Amino acid sequence: MLLSLHVKNLAIINEVEVFFKDNLNILTGETGAGKSIIIGSINIALGGKINKDIIRKGADYALVELVFQIDDENTIEAMKAYDIPISDGQLIIQRKIMNNRSISKINGENVTSSILKGISSLIIDIHGQHEHQSLLLKNKHLSILDRYAKDEIVTLKKELNQKYRNYLEVKQKVEESTMDEDKKIREISFLEYEINEIENAKLKKEEDSILLQRYKKLSSANAIAEGLALVNGFTGYDNSNSAGDSIGRAVKALNKLENMDDDINNFIRQLLDIESYISDFNRDIESYQKSLSYEPEELREVEERLNLINNLKSKYGESIDNILEYCKAAHDKLEKLIDYDNYVNTLKLEQKQLEEELEELSNELSIIRKKKANILASKIKEALIDLNFLDVRFEMSFERLNHYTQNGFDDVEFMISTNPGEDIKPLSKVASGGELSRVMLAIKSVLADNDAINTLIFDEIDVGVSGRTAQKVSEKLSFIANSHQVLCITHLPQIAAMADSHYIIEKKTKNDSTSTSIRELSEDESIEEIARILGGAEITENVITNAREMKVLAAKTKKF
Structure with a gap:
């Protein structure tokens, strides 16, 4: 509450x-x-x-x-x-x-x-x-009935709803499958061209990233070699002002002081460690310099491969994964077009199967609705009598739609006669504003007995x-x-x-x-x-x- x-x-x-x-x-x-x-x-x-x-x-x-x-x-x-x-x-x-x-x-x-x-x-x-005015809309009548019958139809309606969504998807594919022979031949030719272009490239995952790194290295090989030579000159032993040469001379100077002060040994050990690090560093640089090779032919090949991949990206996707996915989708589409008649027939068979399942589920739902409609109509009539409709008749009419919906094929309408001798007619053609409000109150009172909703507000x-x-x-x-x-x-x-x-x-x-x-x-x-x-x-x-x-x-x- x-x-x-x-x-x-x-x-x-x-x-x-x-x-x-x-x-x-x-x-x-x-x-x-x-x-x-x-x-x-x-x-x-x-x-x-x-x-x-x-x-x-x-x-x-x-x-x-x-x-x-x-x-x-x-x-x-x-x-x-x-x-x-x-x-x-x-x-x-x-x-x-x-x-x-x-x-x-x-x-x-x-x-x-x-x-x-x-x-x-x-x-x-x-x-x-103004909600009672919604009773003038027929679709409101079906929702009221379904609310009353919800305990018996909730699972069935979920299944019907899912089946209907599947049906719409297949129906749309069938409607889109109409294609003349010339258009089909052009589509097959175009797909074959795209597939061949992608497959001939023999793409590998993450190949573009690896090639880009290689391209950067090759295109900058000379600059890298010159820079490393300069670094080697600063840190090696060939120049009198280089770090390695200076540290070597510093070690000799400390050795002369070793016998004068025992604490000097600590400095000697530290400096020897530094000399060892620099020596290792220079050996690594020299080794890397020897591994550097600039081959213009390799650079050209890498550049051409990157251009090819980027061209494919501009057509089929932003990454190699996207390109390969596009190729797979094109393959699937090509297979459908090559065996197009069988594809269309398969779709139509699937549509027919879904229509049969929809028919069965809708019919099952309609049977339950009609049973519950008789009970609901009787209860609403009793409630209307309580609300001073003394000679009222109240029924629910069922018509069948000429198509399926997520709610089945039922078209439900409330029918009422408020005066003796009058024919029963659609609620929308009979009830006045005051009568509509009482009909809504009658419906609410019946639904209240059937609902777990505890709080009701009437404005x-x-x-x-x-x-x-x-x-x-x-x-x-x-x-x-x-x-x-x-x-x-x-x-x-x-x-x-x-x-x-x-x-x-x-x-x-x-x-x-x-x-x-x-x-x-x-x-x-x-x-x-x-x-x-x-x-x-x-x-x-x-x-x-x-x-x-x-x-x-x-x-x-x-x-x-």
Whole structure:
């Protein structure tokens, strides 16, 4: 369940923090008080879109934080796929908005939008002001049915989805395989030329690096030889000022002092070591000088080989590995073209096989859907009757698409008749705005019994509803709240009276600054708020009495 909501610097909200409770949480307030901003902030925290002016004027950032308590083991297990640490079932979702960018965190760890939305779908279901309009879209009907049937179809849909992706890949290859004979001959000729050019080069891995090193050495052989001769002159024994000659003379001078002072021996040993190092160094240089050979022919051959490799790189890839991979791919393509008819036939056979598998999986899925559709339609009809659709008929029609999709071949549509004697018709052609909101509430109530999602939010589910129907809607919300946490924004006194916890959203102005606040009402304050909704501008004692009677009636209703 949603334990708390903390909002700071968002739109007209300076800072609010509210703690929600289990069962039915009702939010009311004057028009324009910011009720939708409160619910909108929850949407924002869960990855919803952000308006560019969402940060409160004068603030550097906006912050929304939600704290959930997750007790359902299946939900916790499902969250492990997202690798989010959960301690004692507590989940803290935070989104900070700064300069047209935002950072989302779950339990202190940065998360992507896809992870945020994936986790949100496990713990909360938000019905916004206009979501009931989505019932006019047929594809929404199939998703509702699949959500109801998910326990029986989840594995089947995964298999179907993968098979459909494979099918699309093969289908695309078949569509791209159309080629006339002249084009095929030209393509074969060109591929053979490329393959021969690469294979004739007899490339070896890392050959270019080795050749480049050799080229540098050969092209600089004279400069290297001259430089080493100079170094040998500085460090050898041939010149009177060279290091080797000078150190030799220094050793002789120290030897003359050896008998005069025993400590001189230490200097002699050190200098002899230095003389030995220099002697070894000079021998190594002389040996390397002798190994140096400058052959113009070898330099020319190395240069030509590098030019050949670089030319191939410019055509087929940035490295020898890329060139060899290109050659392999060209070989594969050439084999297909040489045996082109067989290649195309093989693809078509594979496509046909995948179509047969898709047909089987789609048919299996359709059978399950139709069975679950009968059950779901019956339950939705019962829920609609509870919501004052007294003579309602509700069914789901199935048509077959003329193509396969990742969801199979079913085309599902909700059908309804709301008056006696009327033919059953598509929901989109019958229901008014108020009726659509009740249909959505009926669907939500049925799905709630079938879902592990504990928290449900309804933003103005009461649109277009009044009188006896409003009472029925309130009873349905209360019924759902027996097993779920429900948050509901409402303008109707019948729904407000049914609250287990009642919150008021208020807008206040102080020092030319406007801000929205939210607080929980006491029992007496709740009665006063219901009276405000009932009475409008003037709240009389009779209105107060009426509000109190509505609370008493709601309490009695909740007992049954």
